[in-house]
């Protein structure tokens with residue numbers, strides 16, 4: 001196999017054998033991982049991949065290589081950056097805690113007002129709306145509690161058996177109410193996806209944040225195409241997650257045909273308080289990433305104008 005072409009790529013590429021040992025690394029990979037090709041060849045690739053937030057893995061038929069690993073340029077973070085990010089996080093948590101504190105009281109007022117309103121409603125069918133307010137206020141209160149919690153592991157994980165598609169449907173119902181009929185919602189579900197044991201609130205929060213972003217991007221930018229948001233679920237074999245390699249995983253992909261993530265945000269999209277919207281908080285994706293990582297999962301994305309896809313990856317453990 002002629003590998004010289006790989007050296008021209010911006011994307012870091014590793015070729016691995018059956019047992020996941022490095023056989024080849026291109027120049028971009030040397031640069032990114034801070035090791036020379038010669039140092040890497042023969043080593044277990046997990047050592048290097050533990051340093052990067054995410055990577056794509058494809059099976060190869062091309063002997064002697066079994067796997068091709070790509071680490072897309074915009075997801076690239078040197079180890080130093082990760083360390084820096086860790087220390088930034090302490091400062092960020094402080095800001096979030098203050099914000100959570102500010103949100104708590106008005107939220108309680110909102111909930112109480114919705115309940116009073118519900119008692120005055122002339123028709124039962126209108127209750128659907130006040131119930132959405134109450135349920136969402138409760139969820140937000142929960143979220144605020146998570147943000148305000150002082151511990152270094154901010155997300156309290158309560159696991160239960162969860163039907164992934166039920167969570168997807170819940171999110172689509174909320175987004176349908178919020179964004180109305182102009183937004184086409186497409187389901188591409190793999191019915192063989194099994195129930196998972198995980199933190200349902202965390203997954204719901206992560207998925208809602210990602211889906212809502214997609215819907216916002218679609219509805220805010222005029223486009224030639226009908227705004228369409230697609231939810232796809234799949235079983236993954238050997239998904240590449242940070243640190244460990246479960247045998248199986250679940251993918252929930254959220255695709256939209258909107259304008260795409262602004263170039264200026266691409267490198268830091270998952271940092272808190274990074275937003276491209278005038279009224280944005282920039283908390284949605286950072287929180288989604290945090291929720292998924294607390295479950296041993298990962299959030300990653302690819303984006304170009306007309307096609308943006310966020311992928312929620314979860315390890316599959318027998319429920």
Ligand SMILES: Nc1ncnc2c1ncn2[C@@H]1O[C@H](COP(=O)(O)OP(=O)(O)O)[C@@H](O)[C@H]1O
Pocket residue numbers: 209213214215217256258259260261262265269274275276277279280281282283284285286308
């Ligand atoms: N599907 C998407 N299409 C285009 N841009 C997106 C998409 N999802 C996220 N973004 C960009 O990422 C930014 C950060 O998102 P997020 O962390 O949820 O914060 P917020 O929604 O409050 O701005 C958004 O402001 C937007 O610019």
Ligand SMILES: [Mg+2]
Pocket residue numbers: 209212213283284285
């Ligand atoms: Mg958002």
